[in-house]
Amino acid sequence: MLLTLDSEHPQPHQVARVVDCLKKGGIIAYPTDTTYGIGCSIFNKKGIERIYLMKGRERRKPFSFICSSLSEVSHYAKVGNNAFKILKRYLPGPYTFILEATRDVPDLLLTRQKTVGIRIPENRICLELVQALGNPIITTSANLSGEDPAGDPYIIEDTFGHQLDFVIDGGLLTTDVSSVVALTGDTPEVLRTGVGDVSWCSH
Numbered sequence: 001m002l003l004t005l006d007s008e009h010p011q012p013h014q015v016a017r018v019v020d021c022l023k024k025g026g027i028i029a030y031p032t033d034t035t036y037g038i039g040c041s042i043f044n045k046k047g048i049e050r051i052y053l054m055k056g057r058e059r060r061k062p063f064s065f066i067c068s069s070l071s072e073v074s075h076y077a078k079v080g081n082n083a084f085k086i087l088k089r090y091l092p093g094p095y096t097f098i099l100e101a102t103r104d105v106p107d108l109l110l111t112r113q114k115t116v117g118i119r120i121p122e123n124r125i126c127l128e129l130v131q132a133l134g135n136p137i138i139t140t141s142a143n144l145s146g147e148d149p150a151g152d153p154y155i156i157e158d159t160f161g162h163q164l165d166f167v168i169d170g171g172l173l174t175t176d177v178s179s180v181v182a183l184t185g186d187t188p189e190v191l192r193t194g195v196g197d198v199s200w201c202s203h
Contacts, residue, residue, distance in 0.1 A: 002157055004169040007031070010125045019132045021165045027051060029142045029156045030129065031170030032066075032121040034094050034178050034195050035149040036142040036156055038164070039066070041135060048108050048138060054163050056145040062109050063138040064096050064117030068131040073118055076105050076136065083183040092122040094195035098182040109138065115184055125170050141177060149175045 005014055018028060027040045027047050038055070040047030042065050052059060067073045070087055077099035079087065087097060101109075101116040109116060119139055121127070130137055141149035142156045150156050151173040161167065179196035182189040188201040 001166055002153060002169050003166050005125050007123075007125060007170050010128050015128050015132055018129055018166055018168065022129070022133050022137065026165035027054075027163070028137075028166040028168060029153065029160065029164055030126055030137075030166075030168045031123055031173055032119070032126050032139065032178075033092070033123045034121070034176045035151050035173050036153065036170075037066075037126075037139040038142045038160070039063075039137040039139050041133060042106055042109060042138055043135060045106070045108060048106075050163070051138070051140065054160060055140065055143070057140070058145070062111050062117075063140050064119055065109060065136040065138045066119045066121060066126060066130050067136050068120070068127050070120070072130075072136065073099075073120070076102055077116055077118055078102060086181075086183060086188065087120075090196065091120040092127070094121070094176075094178045095119070096178045096180045096192075098180065098184060098191065100184055113184070115182075117180065119178060121178075123170070125168060149177065151175045 029038050096117045096119050098115050101114050143149045153167050153169040157167045177194040179194040179198050180192035190198045190201050
């Protein structure tokens with residue numbers, strides 16, 4: 001079901017509808033500050049399995065997830081002083097940061113190295129949903145594995161419509177992806193160059 005939300009001031013009653021759906025195990029497509037994402041609550045094991053099947057994604061590739069604040073990040077990732085400074089400077093923004101996971105992260109979202117990918121996108125709709133839900137949602141681009149991401153909610157509805165509870169229309173977005181930076185070593189390591197500027201990583 002397509003649902004239009006105001007990108008600057010998401011309507012509280014519509015946010016509540018989507019959050020209620022997520023709490024009941026729903027899967028949604030939603031806007032970020034790059035392209036559209038598909039997600040569910042990080043504690044929705046069946047939903048995560050469905051998204052793997054829906055996308056045709058390899059199981060060895062865990063999903064990243066979206067937090068609404070740095071304090072929420074600290075529940076799910078071990079954030080040292082240097083990492084905290086970087087997160088504070090560059091989030092919200094178009095980055096996925098790889099950090100060492102805490103015990104609160106469900107096993108399905110852990111890499112073999114016990115790390116997690118975390119985002120705080122600069123998108124009001126997305127952040128208000130996560131905040132109202134009270135825990136993170138997983139994030140993966142709204143496309144079949146190996147295909148380009150979709151920046152048009154109507155294309156997402158055509159591709160995945162019957163498998164999604166809501167496709168949140170936040171307008172036309174780019175098909176770009178976030179930059180991925182690992183903060184697990186002594187210095188930041190760029191794993192993927194996307195929208196976020198990563199020139200600071202070499203300093």
